[in-house]
Structures are given as structure tokens and as C-alpha cells.
Amino acid sequence: xxxxxxxxxxxxxxxxxxxxxxxxxxxxxxxxxxxxxxxxxxxxxxxxxxxxxxxxxxxxxxxxxxxxxxxxxxxxxxxxxxxxxxxxxxxxxxxxxxxxxxxxxxxxxxxxxxxxxxxxxxxxxxxxxxxxxxxxxxxxxxxxxxxxxxxxxxxxxxxxxxxxxxxxxxxxxxxxxxxxxxxxxxxxxxxxxxxxxxxxxxxxxxxxxxxxxxxxxxxxxxxxxxxxxxxxxxxxxxxxxxxxxxxxxxxxxxxxxxxxxxxxxxxxxxxxxxxxxxxxxxxxxxxxxxxxxxxxxxxxxxxxxxxxxxxxxxxxxxxxxxxxxxxxxxxxxxxxxxxxxxxxxxxxxxxxxxxxxxxxxxxxxxxxxxxxxxxxxxxxxxxxxxxxxxxxxxxxxxxxxxxxxxxxxxxxxxxxxxxxxxxxxxxxxxxxxxxxxxxxxxxxxxxxxxxxxxxxxxxxxxxxxxxxxxxxxxxxxxxxxxxxxxxxxxxxxxxxxxxxxxxxxxxxxxxxxxxxxxxxxxxxxxxxxxxxxxxxxxxxxxxxxxxxxxxxxxxxxxxxxxxxxxxxxxxxxxxxxxxxxxxxxxxxxxxxxxxxxxxxxxxxxxxxxxxxxxxxxxxxxxxxxxxxxxxxxxxxxxxxxxxxxxxxxxxxxxxxxxxxxxxxxxxxxxxxxxxx
Amino acid sequence: xxxxxxxxxxxxxxxxxxxxxxxxxxxxxxxxxxxxxxxxxxxxxxxxxxxxxxxxxxxxxxxxxxxxxxxxxxxxxxxxxxxxxxxxxxxxxxxxxxxxxxxxxxxxxxxxxxxxxxxxxxxxxxxxxxxxx
Numbered sequence: 001x002x003x004x005x006x007x008x009x010x011x012x013x014x015x016x017x018x019x020x021x022x023x024x025x026x027x028x029x030x031x032x033x034x035x036x037x038x039x040x041x042x043x044x045x046x047x048x049x050x051x052x053x054x055x056x057x058x059x060x061x062x063x064x065x066x067x068x069x070x071x072x073x074x075x076x077x078x079x080x081x082x083x084x085x086x087x088x089x090x091x092x093x094x095x096x097x098x099x100x101x102x103x104x105x106x107x108x109x110x111x112x113x114x115x116x117x118x119x120x121x122x123x124x125x126x127x128x129x130x131x132x133x134x135x136x137x138x139x140x141x142x143x144x145x146x147x148x149x150x151x152x153x154x155x156x157x158x159x160x161x162x163x164x165x166x167x168x169x170x171x172x173x174x175x176x177x178x179x180x181x182x183x184x185x186x187x188x189x190x191x192x193x194x195x196x197x198x199x200x201x202x203x204x205x206x207x208x209x210x211x212x213x214x215x216x217x218x219x220x221x222x223x224x225x226x227x228x229x230x231x232x233x234x235x236x237x238x239x240x241x242x243x244x245x246x247x248x249x250x251x252x253x254x255x256x257x258x259x260x261x262x263x264x265x266x267x268x269x270x271x272x273x274x275x276x277x278x279x280x281x282x283x284x285x286x287x288x289x290x291x292x293x294x295x296x297x298x299x300x301x302x303x304x305x306x307x308x309x310x311x312x313x314x315x316x317x318x319x320x321x322x323x324x325x326x327x328x329x330x331x332x333x334x335x336x337x338x339x340x341x342x343x344x345x346x347x348x349x350x351x352x353x354x355x356x357x358x359x360x361x362x363x364x365x366x367x368x369x370x371x372x373x374x375x376x377x378x379x380x381x382x383x384x385x386x387x388x389x390x391x392x393x394x395x396x397x398x399x400x401x402x403x404x405x406x407x408x409x410x411x412x413x414x415x416x417x418x419x420x421x422x423x424x425x426x427x428x429x430x431x432x433x434x435x436x437x438x439x440x441x442x443x444x445x446x447x448x449x450x451x452x453x454x455x456x457x458x459x460x461x462x463x464x465x466x467x468x469x470x471x472x473x474x475x476x477x478x479x480x481x482x483x484x485x486x487x488x489x490x491x492x493x494x495x496x497x498x499x500x501x502x503x504x505x506x507x508x509x510x511x512x513x514x515x516x517x518x519x520x521x522x523x524x525x526x527x528x529x530x531x532x533x534x535x536x537x538x539x540x541x542x543x544x545x546x547x548x549x550x551x552x553x554x555x556x557x558x559x560x561x562x563x564x565x566x567x568x569x570x571x572x573x574x575x576x577x578x579x580x581x582x583x584x585x586x587x588x589x590x591x592x593x594x595x596x597x598x599x600x601x602x603x604x605x606x607x608x609x610x611x612x613x614x615x616x617x618x619x620x621x622x623x624x625x626x627x628x629x630x631x632x633x634x635x636x637x638x639x640x641x642x643x644x645x646x647x648x649x650x651x652x653x654x655x656x657x658x659x660x661x662x663x664x665x666x667x668x669x670x671x672x673x674x675x676x
Numbered sequence: 677x678x679x680x681x682x683x684x685x686x687x688x689x690x691x692x693x694x695x696x697x698x699x700x701x702x703x704x705x706x707x708x709x710x711x712x713x714x715x716x717x718x719x720x721x722x723x724x725x726x727x728x729x730x731x732x733x734x735x736x737x738x739x740x741x742x743x744x745x746x747x748x749x750x751x752x753x754x755x756x757x758x759x760x761x762x763x764x765x766x767x768x769x770x771x772x773x774x775x776x777x778x779x780x781x782x783x784x785x786x787x788x789x790x791x792x793x794x795x796x797x798x799x800x801x802x803x804x805x806x807x808x809x
Contacts, residue, residue, distance in 0.1 A: 650758050650769030651767070654769055666747060670748035670771075673773070674750040
């Protein structure tokens with residue numbers, strides 16, 4: 001159980017490392033990535049419903065909106081990470097990555113398995129080291145040339161080479177130490193001889209230093225030099241041994257942190273094979289942790305990258321000379337057009353600092369624990385991948401995608417994920433795209449589109465993750481529509497402030513509500529229509545008002561004064577229309593005098609009606625004498641000459657006996673003339 | 677000789693008498709003699725009347741016209757009747773008031789009358805005399 005808990009902690013940390021190691025690449029182009037914008041960071045944050053005025057209660061007991069769908073789930077726990085988009089980018093990359101060639105992967109895994117079999121813990125005890133090396137080194141060489149290998153086998157291979165190079169060095173040192181020991185013995189004997197002077201040296205000469213004394217001094221100096229060299233070589237030997245071991249440990253930790261768990265298992269076996277403290281503690285130093293984070297910090301993007309490799313055997317095994325490690329490797333890792341992508345780093349560096357501490361506290365302390373955790377991660381990934389396939393077969397894409405995301409964290413480089421069929425990845429990619437579109441629609445409050453896409457998603461996956469969101473969207477749509485109804489009601493009361501407020505609230509909830517657009521257009525039309533009507537009334541353009549009467553009646557419906565004025569105009573215009581019809585009919589019947597009289601009457605009521613004026617003119621052309629008599633009569637009446645007017649009207653009547661104008665005038669003038 | 681002189685004087689006297697008679701006849705004719713009441717009364721210009729009736733105020737005129745219609749009746753004033761008069765521009769109707777004093781006359785539409793009228797206030801033609809033709 002403790003081991004499992006450790007696995008979970010580690011996976012989370014590994015995720016952190018992945019995030020940091022990839023965040024540099026993302027920082028520079030996060031904004032330009034269309035997928036990111038619709039990815040995890042496109043949180044489906046449904047808005048809180050606005051409150052109107054003092055009414056702080058949500059209408060109809062609206063539910064609290066959800067906080068969105070950000071983050072990922074691991075072991076039943078939801079992690080909401082701001083950098084989830086980074087993982088998302090990786091996940092999207094994985095879904096669109098071609099599937100590993102099955103044969104290639106199979107042969108690679110077989111090679112790794114053969115190496116592991118050769119390094120069986122009991123076999124290592126029974127077989128000679130040189131024999132085992134003879135078996136594993138060619139296999140490692142073969143594996144590192146496999147396109148599937150991305151340098152992991154090479155790192156292990158080179159570590160073995162470094163170890164043997166160190167061992168050669170130690171052998172030379174041991175030989176030199178042996179020589180020095182011999183030299184020291186010789187010097188010691190010489191010093192003893194020098195300390196016992198011969199008879200020839202007994203001649204007393206106080207002014208001259210004894211030749212033996214000088215010789216001892218020289219031997220003393222020589223001895224000190226030899227002993228110092230011995231001490232130095234001894235210390236160097238010890239350092240070499242420690243360095244070689246630590247170097248391999250570094251490789252193992254590096255492989256572990258980069259989640260190359262297959263290679264971790266391989267490297268730990270080799271470690272156990274090479275060093276007697278195979279199960280000993282891994283001394284994780286600060287430098288190792290720093291290297292991990294610094295490695296991420298130095299991430300760069302190359303516009304082009306030449307990965308051509310010219311490899312000679314760097315290490316090998318010869319039956320005569322044993323293992324050798326001094327051959328050249330020429331790997332042309334040439335980057336062209338390097339672009340530094342280290343923009344604002346402070347945030348990421350802070351994360352690195354905290355991650356360093358976390359890694360220090362959670363990296364397995366010894367090789368056995370490391371192997372155990374690694375094996376658990378591999379098993380868990382394999383189980384998850386089986387689960388992914390099973391869920392997809394049942395049409396449960398959401399669950400399948402979550403399991404795949406969880407599996408991708410630790411198992412990115414494992415065979416189970418690398419051989420996951422491309423077709424299935426593309427199915428999940430299609431599903432993810434749909435999901436991202438929904439999130440984007442929700443994020444931009446385009447609820448109609450989101451609801452439509454959610455409905456469509458039901459056809460793709462049986463476990464639709466947006467059921468709750470769909471319900472919330474419908475509630476929000478309802479709330480927005482309710483405010484629109486409120487706006488219409490306010491408009492009908494002529495309460496423009498209330499209408500605007502309600503429309504504003506409706507727009508806040510659902511800016512793309514089609515009803516809102518429609519209502520706004522209607523309201524605008526209404527306002528514009530009123531302005532237009534007022535202008536037309538002012539211009540006395542009754543003809544146009546008459547033509548658009550239905551529209552203007554609707555426009556003026558909520559304005560009693562305007563409506564009364566409009567009705568009056570329409571009534572008059574209706575009469576004018578009736579006049580026009582009658583005049584036209586009279587003209588058609590060949591009664592121009594009658595038409596002229598009708599037109600004359602109508603123009604009295606509608607002096608601005610141009611059509612009537614035109615009709616009157618047309619009629620006058622056909623009965624000029626009659627019209628002239630009437631006109632003259634009117635003028636005579638105006639100048640208070642009733643007898644002349646009477647004469648003229650009588651004459652006009654004699655021309656056109658049914659003349660109503662003449663008849664009225666004659667009656668009027670008769671009374672006038674008889675009264676005086 | 678004396679006889680011839682007497683003959684000559686008789687001719688001259690007869691001539692003078694004839695001239696006197698002729699002059700008397702002319703004088704009577706001019707002074708409304710021989711019983712024609714319309715003699716010497718100016719004929720009315722219907723066209724001018726239609727242009728300005730007021731200018732006919734105070735004048736006496738005569739005209740012939742056909743009764744066009746009854747325009748009204750006022751007991752104290754009389755009856756206003758329309759007469760159609762011929763003119764160069766076609767028929768023209770002239771209103772004329774038959775005063776109450778002449779109520780014995782009852783003109784009917786279509787009857788042709790000769791009228792003597794006088795222009796009263798604002799040019800209203802008031803019939804002084806009318807006789808059926």
C-alpha cells in the first residue's frame with residue numbers, strides 16, 4: 001500500500017516535471033495555439049446569473065453554475081492545474097502521433113528482454129562478468145541503433161563504457177602504486193645504508209658537511225615525493241570507483257524522471273551486475289535534481305535539427321584484451337537556427353524550486369524501491385491501456401480518454417502506449433475536438449451552439465460529460481428568455497429604462513441569444529419607426545404613411561398621442577383615396593366637370609395631396625369654360641360682387657347642370673341677394 | 677300772277693306744316709310717345725355684368741331673356757329669377773328680382789320675356805317692367 005501511494009505521488013511529480021520541461025516551449029506560442037484555446041484552459045465556466053436591481057435571488061431557483069471542466073483526474077482525485085494545457089498539448093500530440101511499427105517495437109522489446117534475461121540475478125552470480133558483457137553489449141548496440149530507441153540504450157551503454165574506462169585507469173594506478181611501493185622500499189634501504197657511514201667517511205672535517213648526511217637528505221626528499229604520489233593515486237582510485245557508480249546512478253535517475261521505465265529496469269539490472277552494492281542507496285544529490293530542472297530550463301526550439309549519427313564502437317569486448325572503452329563516437333546533433341524560447345521565466349522557475357523540494361522528498365531512496373515503483377508503474381499503465389480499449393469498445397469515450405490521459409502520464413514511453421492503434425487514437429482525437437469545441441462555445445457563452453454540440457456528442461459517446469452543463473445551459477437560456485419577455489413587457493408599457501435594463505440582463509446571461517437579437521432589432525425598428533413616422537407627419541407625407549399604415553400603426557401602438565395623430569391622418573387619407581377613386585371613375589365616364597368638382601372639394605380637405613391636385617388639373621383641361629366660370633364666380637364672391645357671382649354660377653350651371661358647386665353657391669347667393 | 681303767288685304760298689305752308697308734324701312725331705317718339713315703354717332704354721351687356729355687376733348700379737337697362745329658373749322668394753322683396761340671355765359668347769344667365777309689387781306676374785321656366793330693369797344696390801337687377809314676348 002505504501003508503495004502504491006508512493007507511485008501516485010511520483011506520477012504527480014512526474015507530471016510536474018513534464019509540465020515544466022514542456023512549458024518553455026508552450027510559453028512562447030501558447031497564444032498562437034488554436035488547440036490550446038479550446039483545450040483544457042478553455043474552461044467551461046458558466047457565468048453566474050446576474051441579479052436585477054435589489055432582487056438578489058436567482059430567478060426560478062436557478063442552480064449555482066459549475067466551475068468548469070479543467071484539470072485531470074488521477075486515482076479518483078481531481079487536480080485542477082493551471083498548466084494542464086501543457087499536458088493537454090502533449091496528449092493531443094500523442095493522439096496525432098503515428099502508431100509505433102508493431103514489428104519494430106516487438107523486436108526492440110525482445111532485445112531488452114534478452115538483456116534482462118542475461119542479467120538475471122542468479123546468472124550474474126554463476127557466470128563470469130566478461131561472458132555476460134559479451135552477451136549484453138552487442139544487444140545494447142543493436143538496441144541503440146533501433147529507431148525506437150531515443151538514446152536511452154546509448155546512455156546505459158556509455159555508462160558501462162565509462163565504468164570500464166575507469167577500471168582501466170584504476171589498473172594502471174595499481175601498477176604505478178606497486179612500482180612506487182618498490183621505490184619506497186629501495187629508498188628506505190638506501191637511507192638505512194646512508195645512516196651507517198663507512199670508514200672512509202670518518203675523517204673529521206668540521207667545515208665540510210658529511211656526504212652521508214647530504215645523501216640522507218636527498219633520499220628523504222625523494223621518499224616524501226613517492227609517498228605523496230602514492231597517497232594521491234590511492235585517493236584517485238577511490239574517487240574513480242565512486243564516480244563511475246554515481247554516473248550510472250545518474251543515468252538511472254534520469255531515465256526514471258524521463259519515464260523511460262523499461263530502461264530503468266534494464267539500467268538497475270546492469271547497475272546490480274557492475275557493482276556489489278546493487279541494492280544500495282541511490283545517493284540523490286542536489287546536483288542531480290538541479291540537473292533535472294536545469295535540463296528543462298535549457299529547452300530550446302530548433303528550426304532544424306540534424307540528428308545524423310556516425311558511430312564507432314565506443315566500447316566493446318575482445319577475448320584477448322577484455323573490455324575496451326576508448327573508441328570514438330561522432331554524433332552530429334547539429335541544430336540550425338536555434339531560437340531561444342525563454343520568455344517570462346519567473347513563474348516557471350518558482351515552480352521548479354518547489355518541485356525540487358518535492359522530488360527530493362519522493363525519489364525512491366534505494367535501488368530496490370526504485371525497481372519496485374517502476375514495475376508498479378509499468379503494470380498500472382498496462383492495466384489502464386487494457387481498460388482504455390475495453391471502454392472504447394463500449395462507446396464510453398469520456399472514460400476511455402481519462403484513462404488514456406492517466407496512462408500517458410507515467411507510460412508515455414512504454415510499449416502499451418506506443419503501440420496503441422492510430423485509428424483508436426484518432427477516434428479519441430475526434431471526440432476531444434468535439435469536447436474542446438463545446439468548451440469553447442460554453443466559454444464564449446455561445447450556448448445554442450454548445451447545446452447543439454452536446455446533443456451531437458451523445459451520438460459519439462455514451463458517457464457524455466456535459467449532461468450537467470447541458471442542464472445549466474438550458475436554465476441560462478430560460479433565464480435570458482425571461483429577461484427578454486420582461487423587456488417586451490416594459491416596452492409595451494413605454495418603460496424604456498426598464499426595457500433596456502432587462503435587455504442588458506438578458507445579454508449578460510446569453511449574449512448570443514437569437515431572441516435577444518430579434519428583440520433588439522424589433523426595439524430598434526420601433527424606435528426608428530417612431531422617428532420616421534414623426535418626421536413623415538411633420539413633412540405631411542400622408543401618402544407614404546398611408547402606404548405603410550400597418551407598420552406605422554404597430555410602431556405607434558405604445559404612444560397614444562402619436563397613435564391618435566396617425567389615426568386622424570389615416571382617416572383623412574382614406575377619404576382622399578375615396579375621392580381619387582371617384583374622380584378617376586368620373587373621368588373615365590366622360591364627366592370631367594363632375595370630376596373637377598369632386599377634385600375641387602377633395603383638395604379643400606386635402607390641400608397637400610398632389611395626386612388630387614393632378615387629377616383636378618386633368619379634369620380642368622377637359623372642361624375649361626365651366627372651370628373658368630366657377631373660378632370667376634369665386635373671385636366675384638371674394639370681391640363682394642354677389643350679383644356677378646350669381647350670374648357666373650348660373651352660367652356655369654347652364655353648362656353643367658348637375659354642378660353641385662354652382663347649386664350650393666346659387667342657393668347661398670340667392671339668400672344673400674334676397675336679404676338685402 | 678296773284679294766283680301763282682297764292683299757289684306758292686300754299687305749298688310752302690303745307691311743307692312747314694308737314695315738317696312740324698314730322699318733328700312732332702319725332703318728338704313724341706323720343707319722349708316715349710306712341711306707348712313703347714322700352715323705347716330709349718339701354719340694352720344690358722350681359723358679359724360686362726358678369727365681369728362687374730356693381731358697375732351697373734343706378735342704371736336702367738332692358739333685355740330679352742328666357743326664364744331659366746326660380747332662384748328664391750322673399751315676401752317683402754319678391755322673387756329672384758334667372759333669365760338666360762343670348763350673347764356672343766353663348767348663353768349667359770342673369771339674375772333679376774321681380775319685386776313683390778309685381779307679384780301678379782308668375783313667370784314660368786322657358787317663357788320669353790322682355791324686361792326693363794334697374795341696377796340696384798351691389799348691381800342687383802330689379803325688374804321694373806316685364807312683358808311676355
